[in-house]
Amino acid sequence: MENHNSNTSFSTAQNSLFDKISNSTVLKLFVILFLSLLLLIPLTLISDLIEERKTREQSVSEDIALNWGQEQVISGPVLAIPYRETIQKPIEKINDATTLEYKQTKWIFILPQNANITTDISPQQLSRGIYNSVVYNSSISIDGRFNKIDVTKLEIPAERIDWTGSRLVFGIQDFKGLGKRPLLSWNGQELTFDPDFNNLKLFSQNLVCPISVSPNENENHFKITLNLKGSKSLNFVPLSDQTNISARGNWANPSFVGAFLPTKRTIDKTNFSASWEIPSFSRKLPQQWSGDILPIYRFEKHKGSLTDDVELTQAATSTASSPIIPSDILVNSDMITINFLPDINNYQKTTRVAKYGILIILLTFTSLLFTEIIKKKRIHIIQYVLIGAAMVLFYTLLLALSEHIGFNPAYLIASIATVLLIGSFIKAITKDPKTALLFGAILGTFYLFIYLLMQLRDYSLIAGTIGIFIILAILMRVSTKINWYQFDNNHADQ
Known part of the structure; x- marks a missing residue:
């Protein structure tokens, strides 16, 4: 109890x-x-x-871009003229000889005096399942001129220059975006570009056309036209002494980023237009240089991976006889970029x-x-x-x-x-x-x-x-x- x-x-x-x-x-x-x-x-x-x-x-969007065309970069054109250089390489003494001489082809690179770029862009959204990705079609026209060719500052003997091997090099980011060959008008002569995968690797993917140039010509005029597909963004590398860009398209919320903002822009509910006027004062490259082939730019996609990770182990010689070092390579922040943002993220x-x-x-x-x-x-x-x-x-x-x-x-x-x-x-x-x-x-x-x-x-x-x-x-x-x-x-x- x-x-x-x-x-x-x-x-x-x-x-x-x-x-x-x-x-x-x-x-x-x-x-x-x-x-x-x-x-x-x-x-x-x-x-x-x-x-x-x-x-x-993002994975689905990348997959769509791989099939349609990735982010595109328009760069160039660059005039490339080959020349022969005698290389002397020290060797062990053989038959009283201590050096080995051989011929090597190098290049003179010349940038345009001016380039006027106009583009009409038609973005749209492609769907795969519940996911959407922004892609676009664009028609691009680039016309400009090269001044009279004067390579005396490069101190290359005239007899070593092969004028008949001259090429015009034009770069884009992804060949898959091309519906047909880009057309070139060179001093009124109609030509077409061909892809170059081995020799002139100035850009991510290179289009090359043999052209006729002479040191006696005062100017050389060019016009490039192409239709290009891409996704997410369209980028331009301003290489000319004076570059003018005019872009318009049917997209309500584009984003303009990069080295220069538009001097004029108009954006409404359905369309946009923008224009840039870009002098060469902030350009990292000289107007002309000579030496080995080096990549001019390195482009980084939005997700952060590099599409072209090139080891810069070679050197070139500028008009001031100074080497182009890796810091001279152009990157995204040196470009003009038009991003096509989705309506709602x-x-x-x-x-x-x-x-x-x-x-x-x-x-x-x-x-x-x-x-x-x-x-x-x-x-x-x-x-x-x-x-x-x-x-x-x-x-x-x-x-x-x-x-x-x-x-x-x-x-x-x-x-x-x-x-x-x-x-x-x-x-x-x-x-x-x-x-x-x-x-x-x-x-x-x-x-x-x-x-x-x-x-x-x-x-x-x-x-x-x-x-x-x-x-x-x-x-x-x-x-x-x-x-x-x-x-x-x-x-x-x-």
Whole structure:
């Protein structure tokens, strides 16, 4: 009997201690904070899922580009004139000879005096499954002139120059984008380019045409026309002493980046036009140089891999008899680039929304705790866990829907579904429709706040900071109306 009373007394004391712990608002606050931090784990997994889907989209986009035509780079033309050079190589003494002489072909490279580039671009989106990739067709015309050829500064004897072997070299990035051979008009003579895979490797992929040049001609005029397909971006390497570029197309949101911004641009809902006037002052290359064949540029695709990773182990001689060192090689930042951005980047927006996940969870749990205290309705910690799971699931729902119907409709559907789910759950817990309606309105306001931040872009930081400040001010004001000891004194409804 005494043992039974002792057990009963221990059980009563244990229950009393458990009730005190369960009813402690401070302890519950710490449990909610711990739960919020715990929910960072599924939020991180969702961020990884977004990156995985984004990588999958990039893979499909690259596959489309491989079949259609990759990012294109228009470069040149460059006039190449061969000459013979006698090379003396020291050897071990053989028959009283200590050097070996042999002939080697080297080249004189001359850049145009001016080039006028005009292009009409027709971008479009190709679909594969649920993924889209921006591709384009373009018609390009390049006309200009070379000044009278004067190679005396290069100090090359005239008898060593092979004028009959002169070539005009023109570069693009991907031959697959060519529908037919580019045409060349050289001093009124109609010619065609042929691909060169072995000799004149000035560019990523080279088009070469034999031409007739003479040091006695005052000027040489050229015009190049071609139709070119590509994807994502169209790039130009300004090599002339004066380069003028005019581009237009039917795309609403192009991006102009690179070494020079357009001097004029017009963009509306369906079309754009832009023009550049580029002198040679910032060009890394001289107007003419001689020596071995070196790549003029190295192009880096958007995803970060190099399409042409060339070891620069050779040297050339400029007009000032100084070598062209690797720092003289042109890169993306020396080019003119027109990027064709997709209308909406769903993965980028979903990633930005997911970064606010912990903020929304904390605000929601705080609002739920205040609702619990003000309405004197107990909400179990397990129910907090279920509400947190529903909020985490919002981001997966947003990601899945945005791949099919776009970001804006997906955000609307996912947020409404989440608000209705949690609101109905609160109604079932509290048995009070007004409380559920109020909490649903608060949660909906949070989702609307995040959506507006997504639209503001440049002003999202200041808008977000002001918004959080206002929310904190409201919570501080509401907290002054609450008796924070009511649960500890067991005045809450059980």
